[in-house]
Amino acid sequence: MAAYKDEQRGTWYVSFHYYDWTGKNCRKVKRGFKTKREATEWEHHFRMKEAADLDMTFGEFVQAYTRDMKPKLKHNTWLTKEHILRTKLLPYFENKKMCDIRAKDIIQWQNEQISYRDEKGKPYAPTYLKTLQSELSALFNHAVRFYELKSNPVVKAGPLGKGKAEEMLFWTKEEYLKFIEAVKDKPYSYQAFQILYWCGLRVGELLALTPQDIDFDNKVIRITKSYQRLEGKDVVTDPKTPKSKRNVSMPDFLCEELKEYLGRLYGLLPTDRIFHLTKSFLHHEMTRGAGKAGVKRIRIHDLSYPNLNKIQTFQKKDVNRNKYRLKKFGYYFYLFLLIPQKSTREPSGFFHFADTFLSFSSSRVASAFAFSSTVISR
Numbered sequence: 001m002a003a004y005k006d007e008q009r010g011t012w013y014v015s016f017h018y019y020d021w022t023g024k025n026c027r028k029v030k031r032g033f034k035t036k037r038e039a040t041e042w043e044h045h046f047r048m049k050e051a052a053d054l055d056m057t058f059g060e061f062v063q064a065y066t067r068d069m070k071p072k073l074k075h076n077t078w079l080t081k082e083h084i085l086r087t088k089l090l091p092y093f094e095n096k097k098m099c100d101i102r103a104k105d106i107i108q109w110q111n112e113q114i115s116y117r118d119e120k121g122k123p124y125a126p127t128y129l130k131t132l133q134s135e136l137s138a139l140f141n142h143a144v145r146f147y148e149l150k151s152n153p154v155v156k157a158g159p160l161g162k163g164k165a166e167e168m169l170f171w172t173k174e175e176y177l178k179f180i181e182a183v184k185d186k187p188y189s190y191q192a193f194q195i196l197y198w199c200g201l202r203v204g205e206l207l208a209l210t211p212q213d214i215d216f217d218n219k220v221i222r223i224t225k226s227y228q229r230l231e232g233k234d235v236v237t238d239p240k241t242p243k244s245k246r247n248v249s250m251p252d253f254l255c256e257e258l259k260e261y262l263g264r265l266y267g268l269l270p271t272d273r274i275f276h277l278t279k280s281f282l283h284h285e286m287t288r289g290a291g292k293a294g295v296k297r298i299r300i301h302d303l304s305y306p307n308l309n310k311i312q313t314f315q316k317k318d319v320n321r322n323k324y325r326l327k328k329f330g331y332y333f334y335l336f337l338l339i340p341q342k343s344t345r346e347p348s349g350f351f352h353f354a355d356t357f358l359s360f361s362s363s364r365v366a367s368a369f370a371f372s373s374t375v376i377s378r
Helices: 036-050 058-072 075-093 103-115 126-146 153-157 173-182 187-199 203-207 252-263 279-293
Strands: 003-006 011-019 025-033 220-223 226-230 233-237 246-249 314-318 323-328 331-336 350-352 356-361 366-371
Touching: 003 036, 011 036, 025 036, 058 075, 058 126, 075 103, 075 126, 075 226, 075 233, 103 126, 103 153, 126 153, 173 187, 173 279, 187 203, 187 252, 187 279, 203 226, 203 279
Parallel strands: none
Antiparallel strands: 003 011, 011 025, 220 246, 226 233, 314 323, 323 331, 356 366
16 A cells, blocks of 8 residues: 655545456546555545445436346336335435435435425325335345345444334124115215225225136135226236235125126127226226215225235134134234124125224234124134
8 A cells, every 4th residue: 555645735545456347447536635555544444345345326226226127027016116216215315326325315315204394384204105115225235136235234323114004993783784775876885985984995906807716606706816096007017925826705795796786798708807906096986985975985995805815825724713823923813703694684694893902912013803793704
């Protein structure tokens, strides 16, 4: 290592060559040291850091990250990730070198996200803030794992946002019946919400349904795919997870309603989608119906949670004692459904358990499950 005296300024500087992350031979010059020792120590620390860190910019690394990750992810998953990279991360970090981004830079970025307000004065939701930070951390983790970056500054900066929403709302059976009566003036809305509520489907699974997915003889809906509208195109993919492919039982009354509804759809082919609706339309109908019925507005995502068909790891263990085993977060909890009451509306074989609220806890997780008007096939 060599340091040189800048006779004109009366200070010391270092000038040396090193190889960057691409293998290119680069020259580094750093001036302004008061002593020769300070200059040589700086060069020493720089070489140690460069031996393990990235010298490319954040923007350049995003290109490498895209090449690595895009082929491995579902198209809709990548579009979400790419949107966050393009709109929330690149504008702030694009020209910074990866090896120069420190925890203090991450904290400043966090504060900008926390202080954001839209045109209505609303901030980002805590869960969205958590998503933004998760994407940033995932990118740095990739750099650490595969590109020899020394450490992830996001981890050192600390958390942002919350992983779960503050509250999940549910409807009682009475509230749902008021709502569904309010949207009965639009048959397609009525039938869509009936399936979402009684069968526990995700919205994408509902919108992907075709007549050949409905087995009226066995009163079963086969879930094999999911629908999304991406970049102006209809995209049908596999469901959210491999275990999401499943058969869902229908109560007799819903089976008859759906058969009658399909009979009114002229020219519908076995492979045609049944519901040519959009997620935004269903959200609008949820708001309209809840307001008309005078019930609280819940998320469509929460609509299916009271139905135990929605939980794929739910296994019936002891019918006589109404005891069920629920696997959640790697733990098995035993769920006792109390005071079963045979519904006056559903045929024999389907039971309601109204407004049951059960809480479970373990050393790793405390989770609450609320089941309202749950239909369980016996």
